[in-house]
Structure formats: structure tokens, C-alpha cells
Amino acid sequence: MRKTNFKVDIIPILFLTVVVCVSVIALAYVNSITYEKIETAKLDAFKEKLSVHFADMTDFTSNDANDCYIVFTNDDIAGYAVKATGSGYGGTIELLVALEPTNLISTDDLIIRGLSVISHSETPGLGDKITKSSFQNQFMGVAFSGIELSKTGGAIDAISGATISSKGVINGIVSSIEARFDSLVELVSSVEVS
Structure with missing residues (x-):
């Protein structure tokens, strides 16, 4: 031992x-x-x-907890933005959805101004086409109610061979805006009162 x-x-x-x-x-x-x-x-x-x-953007304010933003040009509201997340083929897709400055009575009043992909892990050459302007530009000017794939009556054409990625973007936009709409209205109300 x-x-x-x-x-x-x-x-x-x-x-x-x-x-x-x-x-x-x-x-x-x-x-x-x-x-x-x-x-x-x-x-x-x-x-x-x-x-x-928002090319003329001078400032923005946010409710970081809910990923809602108001964009200003000088002291005027230029529009709104919401961070959205969806599930694609390769994992989580993070998006920035720009919205026109409409009345915020219901989500039906919302019109998409633009879309940017913040991050994704989709398949190169297929699902990563969600970052291409040819896909993102389809959302410009579309009412919230029209954010569906064209084969189901909506305004958005799916990426050929990457339907799951396309649906991930659409579902992410719809679910995130629905979940954050009240927070956006609250944020806008707090700014208008100030």
C-alpha cells in the first residue's frame, strides 16, 4: 500500500x-x-x-422586450418594425419586418414595407434564397391578410425546392406580428402621448 x-x-x-x-x-x-x-x-x-x-430614418425607439420599433423621420413616424422568428428547414430564421405607418386598429390594417433576414441556417443554394431580393420583394406592399403562399390564396410564391424555408418566413412573420401587435400599439400610444 x-x-x-x-x-x-x-x-x-x-x-x-x-x-x-x-x-x-x-x-x-x-x-x-x-x-x-x-x-x-x-x-x-x-x-x-x-x-x-426607411431611407430617411433619423431615429427609432423600441420596446426591446417585445422587439417592436417605431422609426422616425425627424419627428414624424415613418413606420414600424418588428423582429420575427420562424422555423425553417435548417433551424431558426430571424427576420426584421418593416411596416407602413398605418392606423393600428387591427393586424388587418398592417401593410408590409419590407423584409430583411437577420440570421438563418438554411441550406445553401436552396433555403438560403430567402435572403434574395427576388423573394423578399414579394412582401412589399402586401397587406397582413395576404401573407400566405400563393398556392393557398396568398401573395407569396414559395422558393422552388425550399417550401419549408418559405413557410418558415411566412409563419414567422404572421405569428410574431400577431404576438407583438398589442405591444406595438402600446409603444405607439406611449410615443404619441409624449
């Missing part, structure tokens, strides 16, 4: 503890340095996506 040597047994444990502590401190430091830069880059990328649909 081996005699235990306290020094020999404890040194590797202490060494690993020190290495882990130094690594954690280094990672926390790097995170504190880069966090603001990353958040600023994300905000700039989001502003760029918004400005594609």
Missing part, C-alpha cells in the same frame, strides 16, 4: 485551481473590454437593416 504524500497530492490540485482562476479573470476582463464594442456593432448592424427600408 502506498503512503500518501500530502505535497505530491495537493500540488496538481493547487496548480489547476490557479490556472482556472487566472483563466476566468482573463475571460472576464476580455469580456468587459469587448462587450460594449460588440453591442455597438450589433446596434449599428440593426440600424443599417432599418435604413434599408
Whole structure:
């Protein structure tokens, strides 16, 4: 039977503890340095996506918790935007849906101004065609009630060979806007009162 040597047994444990502590401190430091830069880059990328649909945009306000946005040109409301998520063939599809500045009585009043894909993991050459303007431009000027595939009476033609991706975009827009409509109305009301 081996005699235990306290020094020999404890040194590797202490060494690993020190290495882990130094690594954690280094990672926390790097995170504190880069966090603001990353958040600023994300905000700039989001502003760029918004400005594609609102060329004269001067500012926007949001209800970040519900991913609803009001876009301004000077002090006038230029339109609205909602982040949407859908399930495609390859996973989650994140979208930015730009809306015309209509009366917000019901979702039936909404008209799509434009669509941008924020992120996706669809199949290259097939499902990733959701990022192409030929697909996204179909949504421009479409009333909320018309956001369906053309084969079911809607205004949107599915991407050939990527029907699941096309449906993912459509279902994501419809479900997200329906879920966030009251939050958008509340946000607009709070801005108009101010």
C-alpha cells in the first residue's frame, strides 16, 4: 500500500485551481473590454437593416422586450418594425419586418414595407434564397391578410425546392406580428402621448 504524500497530492490540485482562476479573470476582463464594442456593432448592424427600408430614418425607439420599433423621420413616424422568428428547414430564421405607418386598429390594417433576414441556417443554394431580393420583394406592399403562399390564396410564391424555408418566413412573420401587435400599439400610444 502506498503512503500518501500530502505535497505530491495537493500540488496538481493547487496548480489547476490557479490556472482556472487566472483563466476566468482573463475571460472576464476580455469580456468587459469587448462587450460594449460588440453591442455597438450589433446596434449599428440593426440600424443599417432599418435604413434599408426607411431611407430617411433619423431615429427609432423600441420596446426591446417585445422587439417592436417605431422609426422616425425627424419627428414624424415613418413606420414600424418588428423582429420575427420562424422555423425553417435548417433551424431558426430571424427576420426584421418593416411596416407602413398605418392606423393600428387591427393586424388587418398592417401593410408590409419590407423584409430583411437577420440570421438563418438554411441550406445553401436552396433555403438560403430567402435572403434574395427576388423573394423578399414579394412582401412589399402586401397587406397582413395576404401573407400566405400563393398556392393557398396568398401573395407569396414559395422558393422552388425550399417550401419549408418559405413557410418558415411566412409563419414567422404572421405569428410574431400577431404576438407583438398589442405591444406595438402600446409603444405607439406611449410615443404619441409624449
